[in-house]
Amino acid sequence: MARNATFAEDLARLTERERAGLGKRPDPEALAALHDGALPEEEAERIREWLSVDPELAATYLELQRSPEPAAPAFDVDADAAWRELSARLDPPAKPDSTPASESPAAAPPAAAPPAAVPTAAVPSTDPTEYATVTPFTRRPVVRAALALAALALVALGLGWWQAQQDALPTGSYTRVAVTGEAYRGLTVTVPAGDVGIELAIELAASDSDGELDVMLVDANGRTIRAQTIAFAANQEGVVFRVAKADLMDGAAYELRYTPADGPDDAPFVFQVELVD
Amino acid sequence: MEELFRELYGPVLGFFSQRGCSQEECRDLAQETFLRAHRAFDSFRGEAKRSTWLFTIAANVWLNQRRAKDTAKRSADEVPLPEVEHAPRDPEVHPLDDAIREEKLELLQAAIADLPPKMQRCVRLRVYQDMKYREIAELVGISIETAKSQLSLARKRLRSALAEHYPDLDADLKRLGD
Numbered sequence: 001m002a003r004n005a006t007f008a009e010d011l012a013r014l015t016e017r018e019r020a021g022l023g024k025r026p027d028p029e030a031l032a033a034l035h036d037g038a039l040p041e042e043e044a045e046r047i048r049e050w051l052s053v054d055p056e057l058a059a060t061y062l063e064l065q066r067s068p069e070p071a072a073p074a075f076d077v078d079a080d081a082a083w084r085e086l087s088a089r090l091d092p093p094a095k096p097d098s099t100p101a102s103e104s105p106a107a108a109p110p111a112a113a114p115p116a117a118v119p120t121a122a123v124p125s126t127d128p129t130e131y132a133t134v135t136p137f138t139r140r141p142v143v144r145a146a147l148a149l150a151a152l153a154l155v156a157l158g159l160g161w162w163q164a165q166q167d168a169l170p171t172g173s174y175t176r177v178a179v180t181g182e183a184y185r186g187l188t189v190t191v192p193a194g195d196v197g198i199e200l201a202i203e204l205a206a207s208d209s210d211g212e213l214d215v216m217l218v219d220a221n222g223r224t225i226r227a228q229t230i231a232f233a234a235n236q237e238g239v240v241f242r243v244a245k246a247d248l249m250d251g252a253a254y255e256l257r258y259t260p261a262d263g264p265d266d267a268p269f270v271f272q273v274e275l276v277d
Numbered sequence: 278m279e280e281l282f283r284e285l286y287g288p289v290l291g292f293f294s295q296r297g298c299s300q301e302e303c304r305d306l307a308q309e310t311f312l313r314a315h316r317a318f319d320s321f322r323g324e325a326k327r328s329t330w331l332f333t334i335a336a337n338v339w340l341n342q343r344r345a346k347d348t349a350k351r352s353a354d355e356v357p358l359p360e361v362e363h364a365p366r367d368p369e370v371h372p373l374d375d376a377i378r379e380e381k382l383e384l385l386q387a388a389i390a391d392l393p394p395k396m397q398r399c400v401r402l403r404v405y406q407d408m409k410y411r412e413i414a415e416l417v418g419i420s421i422e423t424a425k426s427q428l429s430l431a432r433k434r435l436r437s438a439l440a441e442h443y444p445d446l447d448a449d450l451k452r453l454g455d
Contacts, residue, residue, distance in 0.1 A: 005381070010381060011401070011405055014382055014386055015401055028317070029325050030331070032325030032330040032334050035325070035333070036325050038324055044418075045394070048418060051416045052417070058408070058412075062416070063413075064336045065337060075294075075300050077290055080280070082282075082304065086308055086311055128354070243383045250341070251345065252341055
């Protein structure tokens, strides 16, 4: 006979089943609004329901409760240098002949500014010690203007196509799931088409009879993200365990635990999930 | 974005500093926080204060970092085991077990559904998430005393509904308090 599950084990299983039917997982702003007391009662209740069944959301909310308005630290804060570093990572450096300085101050930090020797009438230096080399105006042949117009039209077409591609991407916080540690001891993680989540394929040892496999995905704190008992038929080569994208956190490490019907735990399979914009 | 950064960069550093991070870690984690905020900036709906929203992102960044560290530490502590064959399955496992298990789950579901919503949340937070009374109170939005009394009432009600189906029920229900 199989061992009787305890109340705690069954409650965990039940909770994970019910979580799947709760609808959209609250995003950070919804948690923040709950903390601020800015939500209508009904919505606040919906989010508190999520907190009771989702350990990661609960941990985030408790962390927020710990110190909602912290002061600046004791060490020196060089916000200018930090902003320059950040803004260089936010956007590619602006091209001096295409972007007026007033349009995107963040895109052209001092570190990424073009050297003074580059001809650049459009971006005057704000540093009085630097002088830009200005090319005098000359009358250009009409054919060059036509070529420039054609090039502009091509760029506009390209931008339009790119925008259409962006619009066609699925909505949501992230558009792509990537994983590291794709294969290990008879286990394979794949991201199926459509980017709805991940699939973990688990090889089975040869068996003459039907059976079932308990599979559990836990986070780095040992909390269960998803658990499932997967039935398999005699001589079936493997089973697939699916985890929805909504249940995954960007940058988090997860461990897959599974136990053959009466055997010991296998060595854990740990992998990292990356959700990509 | 720059305005948000200049207003809250110091406090975000403070957020990580309060959690024992070194100066370098604070700066790295603050950068990560603002990068994520930048990615989500257009979808900000204005339901929450911008500062609270940013600190929620910071909390996520912090928890992810801690999980990654824990995992790395655990991996380093582990001694790799030799490859082992899968143990043979128990031939006595019977398909009837599935039905019994499902039936028990349905009974549990009914017993939990009979509890008022806040009491259900208290039970899940205590048993499933292993939370302390103070944490349960914060997550459910009630006082610590109310959380304790909700759990105590839940214990009595669940015992009367489920005792015959879970032989070790009392041991689990002890976590709900007296």
